[in-house]
Amino acid sequence: MQVLTPLFHVFVFPGFLFLIAFGLFASWVDRKLVAKMQNRVGPPLIQPFADLIKLLAKEDIIPESANRAMFAVAPLVAFAGVVASAIYVPMWSAQAANSFQGDLIVVIYLLTLPAFALFLGGWYSTNPFATIGATRVLSQLFGYEVPFFLACLGPALAGGSWSISEITAAQADGGWFIAAAPLSFIVAMIALIGKLERVPFDIPQAKTEIVSGPEVEYTGKRLALWKLSFLAETIVASALIAALFLGGPHFWGIPFGDMPAWLAGLVGLIVLAVKILLIVFFLSLTRAALARIRIDQMVEWCLLWLGIPALVNLGIIIFTMS
Amino acid sequence: MTPEQVTQRLTDRLGEGLLSTESAGEKRLYCTIDPKGVVDAADELFNGAGGRYVITAGTDDREKNDAYLVSHFFAFDDDDFYVTVHTRVPADDPRIQSITPTIPGAGWAERELQDLLGVEAVGHPDPRRLVLPDDWPQDVHPLRSDFTAQDKPDAVLDGTPKMKSAPEGSVMVPVGPYFPTQHEPEAFSVFVDGEVVVDSDYRGFYNHRGIEKLGSSDLTYNQIPFIAERICGICGFVHSCAYCMAVEEAAGIEVPRRADYIRTIFLELERLHSHMLWTGVAGHIIGFDTLFMQTWRMREPVMWLCEQLTGNRKTYGMNIVGGVRRDISRDDFPRIKKVLSDIEREWTALQEAVPGDSTLVGRLGNVGELTPEEARLLCSLGPVARASGLAMDVRVDHPYAAYDELEVEECVEGGCDTLARTFVRLRETPVAISVIRQCLEQMPEGEVRAEITEEIPPGLQGIAAVEAPRGESFHWVLTGEENRPERWRVRAPTYSNLQAINPMIVGDVLADVPIDIGSIDPCYSCTDRMAVIDRRSGEVRVVNTREL
Structure with a gap:
């Protein structure tokens, strides 16, 4: 059993299977919401799953001029990084599947792996659109990653811990850190758009400019893996923001302590899922309401309008704590 | 002068x-x-x-x-x-x-x-x-x-x-012949240094099927309007109208006034749905799909209206030398007015929202710049010229059809950039609505087609220019023997405007290239003049007389 539990965490919940299933569901929610905002009908529930199956069945082509190893490994690295990070994010109770002091830093770094892998995969596929997209991935990374990290520091300081689980536990009495760090929360939400490369920050993929950028040469299974990586990252990063700012699986008035463990876990998971879907709703709203901006505008805007508010909020937290 | x-x-x-x-x-x-x-x-x-x-x-x-x-x-x-x-x-x-x-x-x-x-x-x-x-x-x-x-x-x-090869120190990025935002075949070679465009080259005319040759060898005067209408999937009526007007001028045929008004109504309906289509496509190019979906939803009633009036959403088959083939009944007026007022209401909201939308203004402003002098030298037309401050609109400058009796506002902007071209088209949409309304009020009763009894003599020439949604469409006809023109020349506005792409995109970054190209509202099939494709078999073929 002691051997099986970590395997269960990695492959079933909250890892591989759960991330895929919930990621597909969240992507359906996203597509349906955007469709409604655009006066369209939108896809049926099964659509993201059908798309995935179709992609898996398609031919897998590696361009002749590409670096085969890098090209093939990049999507695996991205997906592995996201699944690994899910272990340290609380999903059903304040305690994640595993935790230690400093796992916040590890998770933030693991969540940047998809971007780095996307850069490498795009760069080594040698397609001009892919290489341009790859350089945009890196430029964009500098735009959102620093503010995102600064924003995550806010709850860490407020909770007095570097462990996500402990930060979540510190909010169990209802004092969510969104109250202590409102600016950090907004910054984290906007930086999340950049991290997930969605409108208005879908600059590296920009299908109407550079034909989906780094992914342009990917087909079949590997393309499916890229799509899955970003779906899974949507879930994990949203769960991370929920854990840091919105009390994770907690909600006022739900007496987790009085319930049997399995029920508490189930209710906690549902509460978290609702919070994740709210974050997805925010992502859908920005996708429907905004146009894609240029990379130079993005980096400048993010460093100015995300970086400074995140720093200000940190200053306020440090000032009020001392 | x-x-x-x-x-x-x-x-x-x-x-x-x-x-x-x-x-x-x-x-x-x-x-x-x-x-x-x-x-x-x-x-x-x-x-x-x-x-x-x-x-x-x-x-x-x-x-x-x-x-x-x-x-x-x-x-x-x-x-x-x-x-x-x-x-x-x-x-x-x-x-x-x-x-x-x-x-x-x-x-x-x-x-x-x-x-x-x-x-x-x-x-x-x-x-x-x-x-x-x-x-x-x-x-x-x-x-x-x-x-x-x-x-x-x-x-x-x-x-x-x-095609040209990339200059020293730059990389060629292909935009076409298949590109997500260019819905027709065309090939731009864009030479970039980093992301900055240093030069470009164009290869097009993949759709060229020698329609002018057909006009002077295989078709007759009254067959050409139907093939002329198929030059373009958006502004086809412009071409059949311009061709007919050129022949009418050459042969001295007097068109009934009511036919002039009906032509004007359809020309403006085309401008209406063309500008709405463009606004949506522009939104799509810069990743703003909501704009795309909403403007196309607003546009759809115009297509339905055209279907009611002519039997077709597009390619109406209305024009013929001497007038039009169908009348517009007074019973259709309420529906036309309803469609117009619906569009006007929503369009006004859109027109007010765009200048305040910082992402749109940020993406469209200060890119794709074309100075007035460049526009003059490259003979730019329509919204491209008007956005560069050149007051030029065939409807005002060379009134044709019923425009001599109508009020048309000339929408000129001084911004010289992609944003200015957007504003021109946003402003022209209500103008089109107002022109259609004037037509409905002033349209006289009477015949819609002149009887042509005599054969058109050879050696006469006629010029017709029509303000298409993209600028001046120019047709020249030299009459010939055997009931067909000796020479029929078609010049669509994109033919001129495409030549202005290079000065627009040089100095911009690659991210701006698709919207810069999009900002001239390019119509490659107009420029190339005609492709007929059998959609079931995918075969490309040239239409002959018997089939027409």
Whole structure:
């Protein structure tokens, strides 16, 4: 059993299977919401799953001029990084599947792996659109990653811990850190758009400019893996923001302590899922309401309008704590 | 400037070189000059008299005059007349001085002249092939009379690259022939240094099917409107209308007033749905799909309306030489007015929202800049010219159909960038609505088609210009024997506007290229003139008379 539990965490919940299933569901929610905002009908529930199956069945082509190893490994690295990070994010109770002091830093770094892998995969596929997209991935990374990290520091300081689980536990009495760090929360939400490369920050993929950028040469299974990586990252990063700012699986008035463990876990998971879907709703709203901006505008805007508010909020937290 | 003053200037400049002049009414001046004076004449008209270069047409006139007829057309927009400069190039030495060094906007027209008629433009700065495919033999020129529309020359591949290669230190990024935001075949080679565009090249005309050749060899006067309408999937009515007006002018056919009004209504309905379509596509290009979905939803009732009025959403088949084929019933007026007021309400909201949307303004502003002087030299048209501050609108400058009795606001912006071109189109949509409303109020009763009893005599010429949603569509018809034109020249607005893409995108970053190209509202099939594709089999074929 002691051997099986970590395997269960990695492959079933909250890892591989759960991330895929919930990621597909969240992507359906996203597509349906955007469709409604655009006066369209939108896809049926099964659509993201059908798309995935179709992609898996398609031919897998590696361009002749590409670096085969890098090209093939990049999507695996991205997906592995996201699944690994899910272990340290609380999903059903304040305690994640595993935790230690400093796992916040590890998770933030693991969540940047998809971007780095996307850069490498795009760069080594040698397609001009892919290489341009790859350089945009890196430029964009500098735009959102620093503010995102600064924003995550806010709850860490407020909770007095570097462990996500402990930060979540510190909010169990209802004092969510969104109250202590409102600016950090907004910054984290906007930086999340950049991290997930969605409108208005879908600059590296920009299908109407550079034909989906780094992914342009990917087909079949590997393309499916890229799509899955970003779906899974949507879930994990949203769960991370929920854990840091919105009390994770907690909600006022739900007496987790009085319930049997399995029920508490189930209710906690549902509460978290609702919070994740709210974050997805925010992502859908920005996708429907905004146009894609240029990379130079993005980096400048993010460093100015995300970086400074995140720093200000940190200053306020440090000032009020001392 | 009046036609008399233009004649005087040409006489002063060319002396003996001005062989003859002929006026057809107050609005047309046809000059015949000696080929040696063609550059002087072009310079005098374009730079001296302030005319606008329109297009060049080449005609095989070897049977009658043992020469090729090369005609340059100029428009005088402030004074409502067109000047045509005919030159006869001897058949045994088919060469003429290029006017492109004087008028950069003539570059493509002269390359086309070389390709299709085999008249060499001496001194052309970029004499590469433009229209014909890369594997077309060098000495076969399809517009010559000894080449029939059914001839298929053997392919010759010489293996030389037809497009420019990237300058030192830059990388070529292909935009086309298949590109997500360019919905027709075209190929831009964009040369970038990092992300900054340093130069570009264009190869198009993949759809060229020799429609002008068909018009003068296989079709008859009243068949051409239907094939002309198929030149474009958006502004097809513009082409059939312009063709009919050109023939009517040549033959002196008086069109009933009611037909003029019906034509105007459809021209404006086309502008309405074309601008709405463009706004959506522009949104899509910059990743704003909500705008795309909403404007296309708003546009759809116009298509339904057209279906009710004509039987088709597009390609109405309404025009015929002498008038239109269907009347608009008074019973349809309430529906037309309802569609117009619905669009007006939503469009006003959109028009107010755009200037306040910081992402839109941030993406569209200060990119794709085209100075007024560049626009003049490259002979830009329509919204592209108006966004660069050139007050030019055929509806106002050279009223045709019913426009002489209607109020049309000319929407000029001074921004010279992609944002200004957006504003021009946003503003023109309510103008189109207002014009349709005026038409409904003022439309007289009566016939919709003139009876044509006599055969149209050969050797007459007619010019028609129509303000398409993208700018001036220009048709020139020279009447011929056998109930068909001797020569029919079509110049769609994108033909001119595409030549302005290079100055627009140089200096911008690659991310701006698709929206810059999109900002001229490019219509490649108009420019190429016609493809007929069987959608079931995917076969491309040329339509012949029997099928029509």
